[in-house]
Amino acid sequence: MIVNIVECVDGARRARGVAVVIDVFRAFSVACHAVENGAGEYYATADVDMARRLAAESGGILMGERDCIMVKGFDYGNSPTEIEAVDFAGRTLVHTTSAGTQGLLACSGADEVITGAFVNARAVEEYLRARNPELVTLVAMGTGGTMRAQEDMMCAIYLKNALEGYPNSFETIKTFLAQVDSAQKFFDPEKKYAPERDFELCMALDRFDFVLKAAPVRDGVVRLDRVPTGFSAAGAALGPVSQG
Structure with a gap:
C-alpha cells in the first residue's frame, strides 16, 4: 500500500486510488456526529x-457554512456542539462547507472516496487495512480548500504513520493544534x-467506529453512507454541554 498526502482542492483533483478527504475543523467531525445521531440519507x-x-426536494435539514459561519436560512451551521x-x-441531511464537501466532489479521479478526521481515525485505518488498496491518497483539505490547515495535515500524517507502522503521539498533536491559527x-x-x-469534540480521538x-x-x-469497521470505538464521553 502506497500512501500519499496531498492538500486542498487542487490536491483532491489529483487524488487516485482510495481518497481520504480530511476536514478536522469541522466538516467531517460534524458528519460523524450527525450520522451517529441517526441521520438517514446524508447528502x-x-x-x-x-x-x-x-x-x-427531500424535506431535508440544511447544515453548513461559508467562512465558518452558518449559511443564511440553514437549520444548522458546521458546529459539532450545535x-x-x-x-x-x-x-x-444536506451538508455544504467551504472545504470538506468541496474535496468530496473534487476527487473525480479516485476509485473510492471516504471522509477522515481524528474522531474516526482508527476506523479509517482499519477500513484501509481491510481494503488493502495499492494506492491511498490522504487529502488534507485546509482552510477554505485553498490554504494549508495544520489540523488536516497533522491528521493526514497521523493516518500515514498508523498505516505504515510508525509511532504517533496524539497528546502532543492535540497540544500543538490548540495553539494553531485555525483553532x-x-x-x-x-x-x-x-x-x-x-475543539474537544473534533479532537475526541477514535470516538466513532x-x-x-x-x-x-x-x-x-x-451521498455519505456509514460503513462499520472491525473495532470497538472509544466512544469517549466528554460530559454534557456546559450551560453556563
Missing part, C-alpha cells in the same frame, strides 16, 4: 444553491459560531 454538495434544492444532542433519526476561533468568545467545546463513504448521486452531489 453532501459543494454548492449552496444545490444544497437548498436538495433540501426542498448538533451533539440533536436527534436526527430518519431525517435527511483560535474556538477560544474567542466573540465567535459564537465556533464554541470552545468544538465507522467511515463515511461517498457515493455519487447526481452531478455535484454525493
Whole structure:
C-alpha cells in the first residue's frame, strides 16, 4: 500500500486510488456526529444553491457554512456542539462547507472516496487495512480548500504513520493544534459560531467506529453512507454541554 498526502482542492483533483478527504475543523467531525445521531440519507454538495434544492426536494435539514459561519436560512451551521444532542433519526441531511464537501466532489479521479478526521481515525485505518488498496491518497483539505490547515495535515500524517507502522503521539498533536491559527476561533468568545467545546469534540480521538463513504448521486452531489469497521470505538464521553 502506497500512501500519499496531498492538500486542498487542487490536491483532491489529483487524488487516485482510495481518497481520504480530511476536514478536522469541522466538516467531517460534524458528519460523524450527525450520522451517529441517526441521520438517514446524508447528502453532501459543494454548492449552496444545490444544497437548498436538495433540501426542498427531500424535506431535508440544511447544515453548513461559508467562512465558518452558518449559511443564511440553514437549520444548522458546521458546529459539532450545535448538533451533539440533536436527534436526527430518519431525517435527511444536506451538508455544504467551504472545504470538506468541496474535496468530496473534487476527487473525480479516485476509485473510492471516504471522509477522515481524528474522531474516526482508527476506523479509517482499519477500513484501509481491510481494503488493502495499492494506492491511498490522504487529502488534507485546509482552510477554505485553498490554504494549508495544520489540523488536516497533522491528521493526514497521523493516518500515514498508523498505516505504515510508525509511532504517533496524539497528546502532543492535540497540544500543538490548540495553539494553531485555525483553532483560535474556538477560544474567542466573540465567535459564537465556533464554541470552545468544538475543539474537544473534533479532537475526541477514535470516538466513532465507522467511515463515511461517498457515493455519487447526481452531478455535484454525493451521498455519505456509514460503513462499520472491525473495532470497538472509544466512544469517549466528554460530559454534557456546559450551560453556563
